[in-house]
Amino acid sequence: MGKLIIDGIETEAAPSKTVLEVARELGIKIPTLCSHPSLPPYGSCRICVVEAIWKGRSKLHTACTFPAWEGEIRTDSEPVRRLRRNILELMLAEAPEAEDIRALAREFGVEQTRFPVREEKENKKCIMCGLCVRVCQDVVGFAAIGFENRGYRREIAAPFREPSDACTACGACSFVCPTGAIDRRLFAKVEPKPIPSEFDQGTTSRPCIYTPFPQAVPNKPVIDTRNCVYFKNGNCQVCAKVCVPRAVDYEQQDEVLEEEVGAIVVATGFDLFDMKTYGSYGLHRHPDVMSGLDFERLLSASGPTKGEVRRPSDGKVPKRVIFVKCAGSRDAEQGMPYCSKVCCMYSAKHAILYKHRVPDGEALVFYIDVRTAGKDFEEFYKRATDEGVNYVRGKVSKVFRRGDKMVVWGSDTISGRKLEVEADLVVLATAMVPDRSALELARMLKIQHNAHGFFTEAHPKLRPVETATAGFYLAGAAQGPKDIPETVAQASAAASKVLELFSRKELTHDPNVAAVDEDLCSGCGICVDVCPYKARELIERKDGKGWVIKVTEVLCEGCGACSAACPVGACQQANLKDKQIEQMARAGLQD
Amino acid sequence: MSGQFEPKIAGFFCKWCTSAGADLAGTTRLKYPPNVIPVTMFCSSRVDPQYILQAFRDGADGVIIGGCHPGDCHYQAGNYKTMKRIILVKRLMQQMSIDEGRLRLEWISAAEGGKFARIIHEFTEEIRNLGPLQLAQAVAPGHGAKG
């Protein structure tokens, strides 16, 4: 195999690849417009043109289609630059309004075109490279758009220039277009349906293949099979084409993994109260009323606005933000009777961060009480007030829109006045409730929970991370509202409890297991299905005297249902025999 | 209060739900009448109907059984067995002219300390209204009860 020299860099000739590919591997930049990794080379825009020198003869070729034969390639020689300038001038005449083309042209020193602009062409951004047509046909598989007419009247359009049913507004054409020339309303009857990003609380959209959130474990992308084009019609597969290690596997199925474990730590976390009973607060109805979690995303540098505080309705920087605490907490009638514990501190944090981002903005907090029981908490609250956050003691009764403002009706219980305050954004400190899946899990694991669904610990003071069942432990907000340090503390405690359990050589078991008197058992089989643990089986007695029940003691959890079911009293629970129970009750009933 | 009939009530409570609920009623300092004599067992399905009848015979004016809510049984399905047994015992009581209101089955979870206190209060008052059971063994004239 011979040598290929690109811009003086020597490499192995590789006829199975294109010059463009080899150049990119060598880090040599060649401009492209109509190239996309999901499609084969097409060579329509010509901008990737390079000079090929072979046997002393020079010829210009498009790098995206020219094989990496042996010889020499110059990507930035004067003939190349000259031709690219000509191509760019032609493009400027074709698409005078394409910003990207203007910018590229400027890079090559082209400011004006000598060619007449095609005035009758409707789309003044399209360079007619055809990438959108190829994507729609070859990748998405719809063929909803195509070239229309010939020669100088040629344009990209939907059939008959009418929006069609064939186009689903998937957006692939817009996505690949190098000049931003696509107006999907000309192609599609339907509005595009962006997939809301779960992590960004639906404030942004996400692709069909995505990493759930920046620190996800494992930090790997997943495919949303409900929306993915491949799972709809078998087309696209762009993600598989662009993935260099070939890691995308559409055949992968959801797997149910069965693991045998010695302990379970239940840490199902929390959800936000849905606020359905607080219709007057306008959450989900007005875009500029949001939950604390939404606001957290809004403040985040990786959030929908890259950390700039801009309200969802019109993208304006809000000049007055009202924080409403106890939205759903401490309200037995409409919400939850308990205190969600974390809202006082995160509302103070939000208010401070908002003031940092918008120094001339005003932060106003409506509160019932400010609860700052925790290390440095009171000082943090003090800092909020020192930095100009205003606190008003009173509940909010109503939030509604007036013009482009949100109006908050509330009371100031200190001055005894009714208040009406206009704001640009309202942030609700919504109550913490257990995760929706927690109840189902509680039933499966038989873990007790309170009326609101928070798991109950074995003892409120002495066994705060254990459940009533040996081997099941609790951590975090699944057990009750708590903040991060408390959650970490409880989770660490749960982990130590697990280690303590695992470090024992032998496990202890409640001694109250069932036993069967073989001389009384008639082998009737009534108790067998009563046992939820399959600890009972019928066996033939060794002496041949009939069938009796055998109890596998380690399986027995000691409920005693078998003992009550046994019609002859052959089955008795150790330390809790029929006679003992009757005696207990009798002793209590005697005067 | 002197002279008022104070019912004696035997209580058979499961360890995981109703007894835990009783503990919660205690730790939250809820008040309820002291008339129930509680016996804790692991599961309401441990309650042999013999205990109920024996408690009546031993002087209980009422018997209350507490278990986990259906679906929440610590032992998966013990409380369903309890439910079936109690329904039959109540039928038996009807035939024996014992007001079936003297036997009560309640599902009280570990979180329902308030419900525990309320049920105990309610049941005690119901039994008080029903009056003493006075369920003596029948004896032949000239003989004391035996056994």
Next chain:
Amino acid sequence: MADKLKVDSGSRLRFGFYWAASCGGCEIAVLDVNEKILDVVANADILFWPVAMDTKYEDVRAMPDGHMDVCFFNGSIRNSEAKEIAQLLRKKSKVLVAFGSCAHHGCIPGLANLHNRREVFDTAYHREPSLDDSAGTEPKTKTRVKEGDLSLPEFFDHVFPLDRVVDVDYYLPGCPPPVPLILNAVTAIFEGNLPAKGAVLAPVKALCDECARNKHVAKKMPDIRRTWEIQADPEECFLEQGIICMGPATRAGCETRCINGNSPCTGCLGPTPEVTDQGAKMISALGSILKVDAEKEMSEEETKALLDKVKDPVGTFYMYGLASAIINHRRGK
């Protein structure tokens, strides 16, 4: 107390039989022993047997105390006469055996404990359709006629098993006691081989132990059906066909005589040694296996409706045991 029965060699055992409130079936059971009764007669003298011999109470009273070696007493205590004779026979017998379900548990006469004397009299003497009751006559303990005072035994308010009025040494269960159990008992008596006092002379296990239909599998009851509702499969366990069979809660020893006739056990041999209340235990067992695979899906109403098919709990679970149950009579009656 087997030593109680030590008999001098050469002497013949002295037997007594008595019937109190009973149907006479127990006496027939004695005859069912057939030719083996001749062995008894060959080795024993029967001193008192009202159903077969003309002996008077006066003759018994005249005996020295403990004169009879063994007395078989069948029938329950319904009136003062039964009680008086029970006490008399107790005094005159070394060993008193409660013979049959009536003496053991009260049996069918014991079902009268759902009523009191007043209700029994009203039914028997006034409401009986075939009765011409214009005079409203009722039995009285004392009636004065011109020849003098006539007396009748006092009819008690309730029915009692024998051991509620006298000390009983042994029990021979069953309605009537199965012949093999009678023979075992008699053999034990002759051989001086009786167990400890208070024993029930029957196996300690429940009937399922000797039932051919017990296939030794986890028992499930699919429904509750009355015997006439289905043609019961003669090979299958009754409970698994939905028919209430008292076998699991009833002593073995009868060689499944009812089940052999494709009729479920009704419990006449009474509970096994560890059980106080046969009916309560059967209720518990039934509640355990009834629709055990579907119980979680059933609403409380559905469960109640299902259990409503048990039409007569006392008659079903306490056919023989009401008078000796934990609660042995209807309240306030």
